[in-house]
Amino acid sequence: MAFNFDQRIDRRHSDSRKWHKYAGQDILPLWVADTDFRSPECIIEAIKNRADHGVFGYGEHPDGLIDVAVQRFASRYQWHVDPAWIVLLPGVVSGLNLSVRAFTAADETTIAPTPIYPPFRSAAKLAERAQLNLPLTLQDSRWVIDLAAAEGQMRGKEKLLMLCNPQNPGGTVYRRDELQAQLAFAQQHDLIVCSDEIHCDLLLEPGVQHIPFASLNEDAAQRSITLLSPSKSYNIAGLGASMAIIPNPELRARFNRVRQGIVPSVDILALVAAEAAWRDGEAWLEAQLSYLRSNRDWLVEQVNALPGLEMASPEATYLGWIDASALSVASPALYFEKHGLGFSPGRDFGDDNFVRFNFGCTRATLKDAVARLQNAVAARA
Numbered sequence: 001m002a003f004n005f006d007q008r009i010d011r012r013h014s015d016s017r018k019w020h021k022y023a024g025q026d027i028l029p030l031w032v033a034d035t036d037f038r039s040p041e042c043i044i045e046a047i048k049n050r051a052d053h054g055v056f057g058y059g060e061h062p063d064g065l066i067d068v069a070v071q072r073f074a075s076r077y078q079w080h081v082d083p084a085w086i087v088l089l090p091g092v093v094s095g096l097n098l099s100v101r102a103f104t105a106a107d108e109t110t111i112a113p114t115p116i117y118p119p120f121r122s123a124a125k126l127a128e129r130a131q132l133n134l135p136l137t138l139q140d141s142r143w144v145i146d147l148a149a150a151e152g153q154m155r156g157k158e159k160l161l162m163l164c165n166p167q168n169p170g171g172t173v174y175r176r177d178e179l180q181a182q183l184a185f186a187q188q189h190d191l192i193v194c195s196d197e198i199h200c201d202l203l204l205e206p207g208v209q210h211i212p213f214a215s216l217n218e219d220a221a222q223r224s225i226t227l228l229s230p231s232k233s234y235n236i237a238g239l240g241a242s243m244a245i246i247p248n249p250e251l252r253a254r255f256n257r258v259r260q261g262i263v264p265s266v267d268i269l270a271l272v273a274a275e276a277a278w279r280d281g282e283a284w285l286e287a288q289l290s291y292l293r294s295n296r297d298w299l300v301e302q303v304n305a306l307p308g309l310e311m312a313s314p315e316a317t318y319l320g321w322i323d324a325s326a327l328s329v330a331s332p333a334l335y336f337e338k339h340g341l342g343f344s345p346g347r348d349f350g351d352d353n354f355v356r357f358n359f360g361c362t363r364a365t366l367k368d369a370v371a372r373l374q375n376a377v378a379a380r381a
Contacts, residue, residue, distance in 0.1 A: 003040075003283075003284055003287040003288070005037055005287070005288060005291040005362065006362050006363055006364070007037075007038065007362070008036075008362055008364065008365075009036060009037075009038055011036065017032060018031065018032045018034055021342060022342050026340050027337060027340050027341065027342045028340060028341055028342060028365065028368060028369050028372065029342045030341060030342055030343055030357055030358045030359075030361070030369055031342050031343055031344040031356070031358060032344070032358070033168070033232060033237070033317075033318070033319060033358060033360070034232075034235055034237050034238070034360070035235045035288075035318060035358075035360030035361065036360065036361045036362060036365065037235055037288065037360065038235075039234055039235045039236055039273075039277075040234060040276075040277070040280075040281045040284035040285075041284075042276045042277070042279075042280035042281055042284070043234060043236060043273045043276045043277055043281065045276075046272050046273060046275070046276035047269055047272055047273055047276075050268070050269060050272045051269070056268060056269075058265075059265065059266075059268040059271065062088070062266075062271040062275065064275045064279075065088075065241070065271050065274050065275040065278075066083045066086055067083075068275055068278045068279045069081070069086065069228075069243065069278060070083055070086075072278050073212070076210075077210065077211065077212050077215055078215065079212050079214070079215040081245055082247070085245050085246055085247045085252065086243050086244075086245055087243060087244040087245075087246060087252065087255060087256060087259075088241070088242070088243050088265070088266045088271075089227075089242045089243060089244055089259075089263065089266065090240040090241070090242065090263065090264060090265075090266050090267065090270070091229075091231075091240045091242050092196055092198050092227045092228075092229055092231075092242045093119045093123075094242075094259075094263050095194075095196075095225070095227040095242065095244045096119050096120060096123045096162070096194065096196065096227065097119070097123045097126065097127070098244075098255055098258050098259050098263065099123075099160060099162070099192075099194040099225050099244075099255070100123045100124055100127045100129055100160060100162075100194075101127050101258050102251075102254045102255045102257070102258040102259075103159055103160045103192045103194075103225075103251070103254065103255075104127070104129050104159045104160050105159075106128060106129070107157060108129065108130075108157045108158070108159045108160075109129065109130040109131065109132055109155070109157045109158045109159065109160075110123075110124045110129055110130070110131045110132070110158075110159070110160045110161075110162055111131070111132045111133075111134060111150070111158050111160065111161045111162065111191070112124070112131055112132075112133060112134070112161075112162040113133070113134050113135070113136050113145045113163070113164070113167070114133035114134070114135060114136065114349070114350035114351070115136060115169055115170070115321070115346065115349035115350040115351045115354065116133075116162075116164060116168070116169075116349060116350060117164055117168040117169070117196070117349070118348045118349060120162050120164065120196075121350065123162075130157075132150065132153055132154075132158060133350065134146055134147060134149050134150055135149055136167070136170055136172075138312060141312045141313060142170075142172050142312065142315070143167055143170030143171070143172045143312065143321070144172060144174075144178060145178075145182065147181060147182070147185050150185070154189060158189055158191060159191060159192060160191060160192050160193075160194060161182070161185070161186050161191040161192070161193045161194070162193075162194045162196075163182060163193060163194070163195045163196065163213060164195075164196045165179070165195060165196070165197055165200075165210070165213065166197075166199040166200065166202065166203070166210065166315065166316035166317055168196075168199060168317060168319060169317075169319050169321040169344075169349055169354075169356045170312070170314065170321050171204075171312070171313075171314020171315050171316050171317050171319060171320075171321065172314075172315055172316075173203060173205070173208045173209075173210060173315045173316045174211070175211075176211055176216075179211055179213055179216055180216060182213070183213070183216055183217075183219070183220050186223060187219065191223070192223050192224070192225070192251065193213060193220070193223055193224045193225070194224075194225045194227070195212070195213040195214070195224060195225070195226050195227065196227045197210070197212060197213075197226055197227060197228055198227060198228060198229050198231065198232050198242075199232055199233075199316055199317045200212070200228065200316075201230070201232075201233040201285060202232060202233055202289070202292070202316050202317050202318060203289070203315070203316045204289065204292060204293045204296055204314065204315060204316055204317075205313075205315040205316070208315050208316070210316075212226055213226065214226050214245065214247065221247040221248075222247060222248045223248070223251075224246070224247070224248075225244050225245070225246050225251065225255065226244065226245040226246075227242065227243075227244055228242065228243055228245065229241060229242035229243065229274070230273075230274050230277040230278055230281075231274075232317075233277070233285055233288075234273075234277040234281055234284075234285065235360075236270075236273050236274070236277065239267065239269065239270035239273050239274075240266065240267060240270050241266050241267070241270035241271055241273060241274035242266075292318050292359070292360065294363075295318070295359045295360075295361075295363065295366055296313065296314060296318075296320070296359060297313075298366070299311070299320055299357070299359050299366065299370065300313045300320070302370045302373075302374075303320070303322055303357075303370075303373070306373065306374065306377045307326075307377060307381075308324065308326040308327035308328070308377055308380065309322055309323065309324055309326070309327065309373075309377065310322070310323040310326070311323065311357075318358060318359050318360035319356055319357070319358055319359070320356065320357035320358075320359055321354055321356055321357075322343075322354060322355050322356070322357055323353060323354055324346075324353060324354065324355060325353035325354075327377065327380055328380070329380070331345070331347075331352060332345075332346065332352070332353065332354070332355050333345035333346065333347075333352075333355050335376065336355060336373070336376055338376075339372055339373075339375060339376035339379065340372045341369060341372050341373060341376065343355035343356060343357055344356035344358070357369075
């Protein structure tokens with residue numbers, strides 16, 4: 001079956017948060033992590049079929065989604081998940097916030113790499129928890145966590161290690177030995193681990209494999225909360241169907257206790273969409289990955305040909321982390337905005353020298369963006 005990722009879908013006059021940000025301005029929105037691709041027909045048809053039923057009362061336990069999720073994790077990752085471990089959520093961000101509140105007290109500390117997806121940072125801030133940031137360093141063109149940087153900074157109040165794999169914004173897919181080092185660090189300091197693995201299906205680098213942190217061994221499973229969703233992979237983030245997988249019954253009870261009365265159940269149409277995505281969307285996903293891989297390769301080549309910019313090739317996601325420090329502008333994001341490019345500011349992730357470029361767009365949009373980027377750099381010459 002052929003899929004047309006070059007199809008232009010006008011989102012400017014829809015309810016798109018991404019496109020509304022720059023309404024009325026000649027600025028390409030390349031920031032928030034949703035794509036401009038039409039979701040697969042299997043999802044659209046599943047939603048239509050459920051809508052035709054015509055009654056949208058309170059939903060019951062979604063056995064179909066749970067079953068397909070368990071089968072998927074076993075076949076793709078050799079990770080055998082008990083359905084009882086799964087807690088459904090209306091978004092991974094709520095899972096990050098619940099983890100901070102459930103597994104740290106007011107005087108305790110979270111640990112997170114930096115740069116990192118902004119909700120990792122805000123989850124600690126909103127809960128009024130301290131956060132120790134461990135730097136990501138560029139090694140062999142891959143952004144990896146410098147665990148040694150924690151030496152001398154640990155105070156015994158650290159309780160929660162927050163990981164992101166594949167890494168956002170760097171695009172790194174952690175190898176088994178790197179995950180084992182993270183586990184050893186957690187064991188050494190008696191940490192609970194919250195692992196955001198929402199981009200696990202968006203692997204671009206040939207031969208790279210996603211390994212769930214909780215699948216390493218029984219100890220990893222018993223100290224972990226894994227956050228997952230089909231939302232990024234199938235462009236259904238606005239529907240909000242996610243899950244936390246928590247093998248340890250005590251941790252799961254604490255998580256659910258904090259969630260009670262605050263975080264709602266998942267929308268019934270979102271559950272239908274998620275099940276359809278994981279059950280029937282594989283061919284579409286593979287075609288999208290091929291398109292994104294081509295976008296990535298061309299973008300990396302173009303960016304690295306420009307003076308003042310550097311970009312390591314992301315192993316996963318559709319997000320490019322661009323170092324603009326050599327461009328010598330006060331705020332790269334604001335500078336590029338003036339040249340018609342709406343990137344995510346690096347300061348939101350922890351480093352204002354960078355911008356994040358969403359290349360989950362049509363080739364025509366990508367070419368327009370690169371032309372604007374070239375003009376912006378030329379204006380600094």
